[in-house]
Amino acid sequence: MASVTVQPSIPTALGDGGGRARSVASAARLQGWLRRLPVLPALVYVILVTQVPFLLTIFYSLQNWNLLSVAPARFIGLQNYLDVLNDATIRIAIWNTIVLTVCAVAISVALGIGIAVLLNREIFGKGILRTLMIGPFLVMPTAAALMWKDTLLNPLTGFVNYLLTPIGLGTFDFINRFPMASIVGIEVWRWTPFMMLIVLAGLQSQNQEVLEAARVDGARALQMFRYITLPFIRPFIELGALLGSLFIVQSFDTIFMTTQGGPGQATTNLPFKLYLEAFQAFDIGKASAIGVLAVILTMIVATFALRTLFTIFQVETRR
């Protein structure tokens, strides 16, 4: 808007000589900065706390530096990356991250869709049901993880074990025998409500007349879901899945509280490995190299997530 009002005056300014043209131009520039002013503090803040440290991470990753050793930091080129890539424990951590993320997201999306469809039907007590369903997502993850470990899946006193006594699993140690499945289970319990909320919002924004017309035309419920509802809620499902993966890829709380990455390395994911390298081994160089690799892995996921977000926002503005 500002540029439109300034432009016509430029030819006359040129006729009058350079002085006024310069002042008009600088006024326009000032105007531009004034417009930008409100966004600058936030932008500078984010750059200072995320981008500058990231550059430092790259810098540290090229150094041999351990906080526990008295030796000063020393430039060693790509040695940390070679170490990291040759480290079998890190390959396991990457694999565990992928398994945990893919399983937890896939299962919670599937369950979330099912429950959302159910809650979108004519049923009793919808509001209360939704309120109960989002409980798991709101409970503090560290608190929930401890409750699962100590009072639900505890082989001695756990309630789930108690319920499963008739089928002989009364003293079965789920977390030790199936550590990854247990972590996936807890994450699914936590993220299904999140997926359900997003899909339910999608279902509720669906045009009922289209469904009614299809019903009049004799479409069966399953057909309608497959060919009308599912395409409509697809962007919502994608959004849920992608946001969910970005969060679950970073999961740390549940693992820290229940298994501490074990037994052995069975549940050590990349964030937990990073924690071990940075805050148990204090190997700054190696931890930074893991950090850079984690960024590259996340960027691949995030690119898709952002693209989806933007398609949804474009649909919004077109409306």
Place this chain on the structure above:
Amino acid sequence: MSVLAARPGRGRARISKAAWSALAWAIAIVFFFPVLWMALEGLKTEVQAASIPPTIFFTPTLTALQEVLSRDFPPYLINSASATIGSTLLVLLLGLPAAYALSIRPVKRTRDVLFFLISTRFLPFAASLVPLYILARDLHLLDNILVLVIIYTTINLPLGIWLLRSFMLELPHELIEAARVDGASMRHELINIVLPLIMPGIAATSLICLIFSWNEFFYAVNFTTTIAATSPIFLVGFISGRGLFYAKLAAAATLASLPVLLAGWIAQKQLIRGLTMGAVK
């Protein structure tokens, strides 16, 4: 059967409604049970909480809650509150003007700025963790609430800006035009016209800040030890706690979860919108 035959359509509809309702309730109860169990365990005596088989019927007692609250839990709760409130205020302070300049008076390359901001939210904490730790150590900010406020603001600011912007985009254009014709300055426009109208947006943003700051664990466990430790850190003390501490654990877990649970339940409408940065309404 005879009833069904008499009124086939309505009778069947009612039965199917009852059946679907029953299924929905069963699923919801399964999901909610761990939350309920946490609260129940917190109302038991230690002996009841660790009994084999689990105690289901009991007279509730507030002993565990009182014990947790009278011992060393309150400072952790206060730290959580300080970090959460501090970072939420900072997010609003930085986020409101930014969202305004990205919606109502959009700057050039608005899209790029938005894209950049949100990409920082999904940068893994691994990206900046080590330098932030070294920096905090050198500035003697380890175990200081300030470092958590700074980090939680970074976590929530991009979400906050996107969310506030989505609310600002919905404001009627005529209103702002009218103010502009009257010669309102940018500051006046933001504070006196936009701000009162986007209170739901501010509520949604505060809710998201509350959820992510209050429940945050990774930075809290690595950047604080005792003085600035937040409530999830208090729970860490129970990890190795063998023995009869389940009631106290559950009481502390319930207390720690309560603020976010209540806020999320009260503001369910804002929750979805907040979690998806305004994309889903």
